[in-house]
Amino acid sequence: MQTARNLFTGNHKYMVGLILLCFISAICVAYSTGGVDDFDRSKREILLRKIGHELLLKSGDRISRVLPVKKIDENEYQISFEHELSFLPDDLVNTTRHLLAHDPLAKDYVVNVFKRGSGAVVYGYAISKNKGEDIISCKGRMQPKAAYVINIKFKPLGSHPANKEYWLGSLSF
Structure with missing residues (x-):
């Protein structure tokens, strides 16, 4: 029960940030591939x-x-x-x-x-x-x-x- 409450504290904050960074990076890659300017x-x-x-x-x-x-x-x-x-x-x-x-x-x-x-x-x-x-x-x-x-x-x-x-x-x- 204690761990469920502490999901967004400590090291888990870094995990959420990493997931968000990966999501943003994937969107950037999707819109930058194969583009002829x-x-x-x-x-x-x-x-x-x-x-x-x-x-x-x-x-x-x-x-x-x-x-x-x-x-x-x-x-x-x-x-x-x-x-x-x-x-x-x-x-x-x-x-x-x-x-x-x-x-x-x-x-x-x-x-x-x-x-x-x-x-x-x-x-x-x-x-x-x-x-x-x-x-x-x-x-x-x-x-x-x-x-x-x-x-x-x-x-x-x-x-x-x-x-x-x-x-x-x-x-x-």
Whole structure:
């Protein structure tokens, strides 16, 4: 009976403090894992605009604009153009490889080219950090002049925002 009354006195105060500290630490870890900061995302969007710019230059267009890059999903972006263009797939592959090499978070990605307003993929390829797993087809075949949009989907990093729910849900244990 005596020990039940003395639960929060003496050494037990330290135990409650330690449990509280662990709880707060777990919450901090849950909200800090896997976060790509806004600076990295902004830099990625600039690199994507540069891909569009380089593609326009290679197609001979020095006047029209690359429209604002749209973020479609957590790891997917869309590049669109003001006017129609034609492109050589080799140019698109080489440009994305060269420019996305400057993005430390872009090791694996898939590029799909659509005609604006169409759901059909006109051209696509996949790049992997392991060069042997790259999937590139139809090189050397000029794509006809059309209104294209380019979707680039990056492989998610190790931690996903949904993991926060697992961390927070596990706190009850």
